[in-house]
Amino acid sequence: DVKVTQSSRYLVKRTGEKVFLECVQDMDHENMFWYRQDPGLGLRLIYFSYDVKMKEKGDIPEGYSVSREKKERFSLILESASTNQTSMYLCAGGISKSTDTQYFGPGTRLTVL
Amino acid sequence: AQTVTQSQPEMSVQEAETVTLSCTYDTSESDYYLFWYKQPPSRQMILVIRQEAYKQQNATENRFSVNFQKAAKSFSLKISDSQLGDAAMYFCAYRRSSYSGAGSYQLTFGKGTKLSVIP
Numbered sequence: 001d002v003k004v005t006q007s008s009r010y011l012v013k014r015t016g017e018k019v020f021l022e023c024v025q026d027m028d029h030e031n032m033f034w035y036r037q038d039p040g041l042g043l044r045l046i047y048f049s050y051d052v053k054m055k056e057k058g059d060i061p062e063g064y065s066v067s068r069e070k071k072e073r074f075s076l077i078l079e080s081a082s083t084n085q086t087s088m089y090l091c092a093g094g095i096s097k098s099t100d101t102q103y104f105g106p107g108t109r110l111t112v113l
Numbered sequence: 114a115q116t117v118t119q120s121q122p123e124m125s126v127q128e129a130e131t132v133t134l135s136c137t138y139d140t141s142e143s144d145y146y147l148f149w150y151k152q153p154p155s156r157q158m159i160l161v162i163r164q165e166a167y168k169q170q171n172a173t174e175n176r177f178s179v180n181f182q183k184a185a186k187s188f189s190l191k192i193s194d195s196q197l198g199d200a201a202m203y204f205c206a207y208r209r210s211s212y213s214g215a216g217s218y219q220l221t222f223g224k225g226t227k228l229s230v231i232p
Binding site for chain 1 (some may be wrong): 122150155156158159160204218222223224
């Protein structure tokens with residue numbers, strides 16, 4: 001089975017801290033995605049990457065950056081965490097075929113105090 | 114831009130009964146893919162079923178089936194013989210099929226429907 005793992009299930013940080021969320025996939029997927037999930041808003045795309053060192057902004061990139069130095073790893077960075085970034089963060093991987101299914105990680109519940 | 118609308122924030126169904134979750138979408142594309150994802154309380158999002166727009170036949174996966182109405186841009190999910198394990202958030206999602214740049218394969222999600230199953 002395809003596996004997408006995220007470094008933490010729960011994370012608590014303070015306002016102003018730099019936060020790293022890590023995502024690793026084991027299926028050689030070209031595409032990787034970071035979503036933010038909030039009640040009543042569904043999933044919103046923050047950033048995605050279609051190749052190593054390549055990245056594109058999604059719908060809500062403000063306050064976030066990403067890094068993809070290796071194909072299997074895609075990191076989401078909060079440069080200076082704020083309380084409005086308290087949320088569930090989901091990572092997904094997928095291959096570049098039109099029939100592709102995205103496979104999701106278990107999510108990281110981030111609380112910023 | 115594509116949009117996906119799930120008009121039912123919450124639904125409930127009696128165990129062993131059938132329930133239908135609604136989804137409508139808006140697109141100017143003629144070919145695309147539609148998905149239903151399930152997110153149980155454990156939070157791992159998993160694919161339930163996928164429909165390719167160029168196929169007229171509705172997709173089915175065991176107790177899960179869809180009613181795809183392309184002209185109406187409607188994509189509902191039917192769950193038959195509901196089980197306690199079906200209780201979850203269900204998300205409808207859209208993806209274009211033609212490649213037109215780096216963002217082509219991103220998913221657009223609806224806001225979700227929370228399904229409760231009553232024993």
